[in-house]
Amino acid sequence: MTPAEQRFDEFYTDRFPALAAxxxxxxxxxxxxxxxxxxxxxxxxxxxxxxxxxxxxxVHTVAYRLATSRWRRLKVALAHRIRTRPQDxxxxxxxxxxxxxxxxxxxxxxxxxxxxxxxxxxSVEQIAAREGVAAGTVKxxxxxxxxxxxxVLENEGAPK
Amino acid sequence: xxxxxxxxLAAALAAEYERHRADAAAPGGPRARATVTxxxxxxxxxxxxxxxxxxxxxxxLARGSGTPDRLVPAxxxxxxxxxxxxxxxxxxxxxxxxxxxxxAAKYRDRVRIDDVPATSGWTLTGPTARLGDLDRxxxxxxVAFLRCATSGETWLVALTNWNxxxxxTGHAHPLGTPGPRGIGVEDDGVVRISSRxxxxxxxxxxxxxxxxx
Numbered sequence: 001m002t003p004a005e006q007r008f009d010e011f012y013t014d015r016f017p018a019l020a021a022x023x024x025x026x027x028x029x030x031x032x033x034x035x036x037x038x039x040x041x042x043x044x045x046x047x048x049x050x051x052x053x054x055x056x057x058x059v060h061t062v063a064y065r066l067a068t069s070r071w072r073r074l075k076v077a078l079a080h081r082i083r084t085r086p087q088d089x090x091x092x093x094x095x096x097x098x099x100x101x102x103x104x105x106x107x108x109x110x111x112x113x114x115x116x117x118x119x120x121x122x123s124v125e126q127i128a129a130r131e132g133v134a135a136g137t138v139k140x141x142x143x144x145x146x147x148x149x150x151x152v153l154e155n156e157g158a159p160k
Numbered sequence: 161x162x163x164x165x166x167x168x169l170a171a172a173l174a175a176e177y178e179r180h181r182a183d184a185a186a187p188g189g190p191r192a193r194a195t196v197t198x199x200x201x202x203x204x205x206x207x208x209x210x211x212x213x214x215x216x217x218x219x220x221l222a223r224g225s226g227t228p229d230r231l232v233p234a235x236x237x238x239x240x241x242x243x244x245x246x247x248x249x250x251x252x253x254x255x256x257x258x259x260x261x262x263x264a265a266k267y268r269d270r271v272r273i274d275d276v277p278a279t280s281g282w283t284l285t286g287p288t289a290r291l292g293d294l295d296r297x298x299x300x301x302x303v304a305f306l307r308c309a310t311s312g313e314t315w316l317v318a319l320t321n322w323n324x325x326x327x328x329t330g331h332a333h334p335l336g337t338p339g340p341r342g343i344g345v346e347d348d349g350v351v352r353i354s355s356r357x358x359x360x361x362x363x364x365x366x367x368x369x370x371x372x373x
Contacts, residue, residue, distance in 0.1 A: 009189030021181035025173060030180055031341060037184075041192045042199075099172050118173045150165045153172065 008048055011055055012041055019060060023067045026115045028104045036066045060120065061130065064112065071108060102152045110145035113138055185342065198291065198300070251328035255315050257308035281310045292345030294318065294364035301364065303351050305335070305343060312338035316353065318364055333362065333369035 001009075016037055024033035040063035044055055051058045103111055109131070116122045116130070124142070128135040252263050260281035283306075294301045302319040316333040335353065342354030346361075350372065353360045362369040 005189075005193060008193065012186070012189035012192060016186040017181045017184040020184040020186070021177045021179075024180035024184075025176050030183065033180070034185055034187075038187055038192060038195075041189070042195045045189075045193050045196045046199075096172070096176065100176065103173075114173070118170050119177050146166065146169060149169050153165055153168050 004048060004052065007052065008045055011044075015056065015059065016041065019063055022115060022119045023063055025103070025119060026064070026067055026112060027071055028100055032070060033067070036070060037063055039063075039066055064116075064130075068108065068112065098152050099149065102149050106145050106148060110141045110148075113141040114145045114149070117142055195291070251317055251330060251332050254332050255306065257311055257313040259310035259313075260308035263306055263308075281308055283307050283309050290343055290345055292349055294345065294349045294351065295366040296349050297366070301329070303343060303345060303364070305340075306332070314338070314340065316343075316351070316362070316369055318369075330364070330366065331368040 019040070020030070020033050020037040023036050024030040027033050027036070040059050043062055044051060044059045047058070048055070103114070106114070112131075113127055116127050117124070122130070124135050124138045128138045131138065255263050263282045290303050291300050292303070293299065294303060299320070304317055304319065305314050306317050307314040314335040314337070316335055317328055318330050320327055320329045340353045340355040340360070342352075344352045344354070346352060349363065351362050351364065351369070353362065361372050363372050364370075
């Protein structure tokens with residue numbers, strides 16, 4: 001194994017679970033997320049000589065682009081699949097499902113902003129740069145997304 | 161939105177993230193590298209095949225331009241021998257789910273299975289790590305789930321990329337409702353179908369899947 005292969009494998013092992021998990025929250029479907037993450041790492045290896053100095057932002061950007069593309073094509077089917085197929089153990093509680101359904105119901109840009117902000121720890125400015133929009137637009141996405149998700153959380157906390 | 165609600169939202173998203181992270185199934189770096197190597201070889205082979213076609217077409221044109229055009233009467237001696245037509249199995253025609261109707265799967269290019277249109281209710285899964293020489297003939301096949309998302313009915317299907325594009329081949333293998341979650345190809349070409357608690361092994365004969373083990 002060459003040093004480049006070894007470094008790539010270490011990078012893969014270190015980063016795959018976190019990236020796949022982020023994409024899973026974004027798509028609401030882990031199997032699709034694992035496919036997207038694997039494809040992103042395949043493309044990273046194809047360009048490894050150019051990106052190996054700092055591959056994390058590159059592979060994250062590619063993964064989110066693939067996920068966004070896939071989400072647009074699959075959102076109807078994914079919604080059906082999430083409802084119809086067996087869930088992993090332990091069984092999901094109702095509050096979690098409510099939150100995930102609310103997340104899945106957000107417009108694409110709002111959902112992506114929420115995931116990037118809360119799970120990828122990106123600042124408003126970093127998300128704006130990645131999305132190619134103004135920081136104010138990202139703030140608006142986050143505000144609206146939070147407001148809709150907060151409704152679910154507040155209902156969950158309300159006395160029955 | 162209160163700070164408390166914001167903290168709860170962050171905690172709920174983090175819990176969901178950790179749940180996925182703990183269960184993430186990584187095919188592995190070597191598998192990713194092997195996929196890239198395979199794609200490069202396929203692209204190179206396609207390029208060479210294209211070059212050969214161009215050269216052959218050029219040679220044909222050059223020869224054709226040097227001979228006079230004339231009609232040759234069709235006689236039994238010069239008529240092409242009749243060969244039985246090869247009718248490929250229409251895999252998709254075997255599949256029907258009442259909730260989704262007939263599948264209308266598509267694929268995007270030679271090296272990647274694409275998903276069916278979202279509005280059709282059908283999904284085709286398993287694009288990146290499910291390529292292998294299933295019948296040990298030296299040519300790789302794709303294996304994938306074709307699933308009616310509405311009802312969960314699932315079929316295992318094989319696709320070839322021997323010609324210009326992916327094509328369904330052979331007979332689909334029904335997997336019931338709800339379908340399994342994971343699919344993989346072992347080194348010996350055996351297909352591993354992972355369900356919630358068990359794995360099932362099947363082998364591709366070139367025409368249909370046969371359960372083994």
